[in-house]
Amino acid sequence: MKKILIGIVVVMVVAGVFALWCYRAFQPVAVTVPPPVATSTPIATTTPVEASTGSPKDATYTIEGNPVTLVNGMAETPAAPSSTEVVHTEYFGNDASYDFNHDGRPDSVSLLTQSTGGTGVFYYVVAALNLPQGYLGSAGVRLGDRIAPQTTTVDDTTGVITVNYADRLPTEPFTAAPSIGKTLRLQFDASTRTLVPIASTTATTTATTLMGKKWEWVRTTYTSGKVFTPKKASLFSLTFGTDGTVSGTTDCNSVGGPYTTSGTSTLAFGALATTLMACEGSEESTFTALLGQVTGYTITSKGELHLSVQKPAGTAIFN
Numbered sequence: 018m019k020k021i022l023i024g025i026v027v028v029m030v031v032a033g034v035f036a037l038w039c040y041r042a043f044q045p046v047a048v049t050v051p052p053p054v055a056t057s058t059p060i061a062t063t064t065p066v067e068a069s070t071g072s073p074k075d076a077t078y079t080i081e082g083n084p085v086t087l088v089n090g091m092a093e094t095p096a097a098p099s100s101t102e103v104v105h106t107e108y109f110g111n112d113a114s115y116d117f118n119h120d121g122r123p124d125s126v127s128l129l130t131q132s133t134g135g136t137g138v139f140y141y142v143v144a145a146l147n148l149p150q151g152y153l154g155s156a157g158v159r160l161g162d163r164i165a166p167q168t169t170t171v172d173d174t175t176g177v178i179t180v181n182y183a184d185r186l187p188t189e190p191f192t193a194a195p196s197i198g199k200t201l202r203l204q205f206d207a208s209t210r211t212l213v214p215i216a217s218t219t220a221t222t223t224a225t226t227l228m229g230k231k232w233e234w235v236r237t238t239y240t241s242g243k244v245f246t247p248k249k250a251s252l253f254s255l256t257f258g259t260d261g262t263v264s265g266t267t268d269c270n271s272v273g274g275p276y277t278t279s280g281t282s283t284l285a286f287g288a289l290a291t292t293l294m295a296c297e298g299s300e301e302s303t304f305t306a307l308l309g310q311v312t313g314y315t316i317t318s319k320g321e322l323h324l325s326v327q328k329p330a331g332t333a334i335f336n
Contacts, residue, residue, distance in 0.1 A: 071151030
């Protein structure tokens with residue numbers, strides 16, 4: 018009997034040990050999980066365009082096959098190796114801008130002049146790409162010698178460059194004021210930095226086109242770079258009659274008197290009379306003084322009337 022009890026105790030002890038082992042073996046083990054690392058979803062952004070620190074006045078252009086590097090809009094280069102004659106190149110202006118290479122930066126179109134110290138002053142159209150490292154210039158396209166630049170524009174949609182200027186007839190001397198309206202249209206190839214002419218036109222300038230409509234003063238541009246824009250431009254007008262008289266209006270009075278033309282480009286006004294109303298702040302005297310200095314006219318391909326003015330030299334623009 019005693020042996021039986023001992024056996025039962027042994028069995029119970031073994032069973033208890035086995036049960037304890039099973040309990041511990043199959044107990045869930047606590048695992049320490051590190052906290053999630055915060056992440057962010059990438060957001061598409063537009064890389065800001067790096068602005069150029071340069072200027073079209075500090076670019077290198079190619080004029081008549083020769084590189085010309087402007088510094089503050091000026092350059093002087095020898096006319097030939099070992100020559101004492103100097104070629105002067107200058108940034109004239111008449112700027113327009115357009116993103117020709119579609120990189121988000123406005124590129125430049127402008128005019129340069131070049132002379133060798135004599136009487137000739139040649140005008141060129143140039144373009145310059147606005148790059149992060151500065152402006153990179155194109156080869157120039159010659160407009161002519163001692164012309165009268167008027168406007169330079171770029172079409173917002175097509176990028177076509179339009180340059181309007183006045184020139185002379187081939188038979189006219191250079192002492193004659195430029196009075197023949199011309200238009201040059203170009204396309205700029207940004208990959209080759211080449212200006213490609215599309216067409217060149219000469220405006221029709223006849224007495225018929227000068228007459229028959231009311232011309233309103235827009236502004237006057239001077240060769241010095243100064244621009245005068247009347248405060249009430251639409252009030253200043255001229256209407257040319259077939260009888261040799263002109264009538265017009267100012268911001269204060271009516272004006273009228275004789276005019277004369279010769280051929281298709283010269284124009285001069287005689288003594289002009291005005292009504293006698295006094296108006297404070299009127300720009301009438303500027304307008305009438307301007308007409309007294311007119312020497313010629315041009316009807317441009319855009320349908321504008323350009324009056325050539327002397328002392329100071331410039332162009333009065335009407336539409």
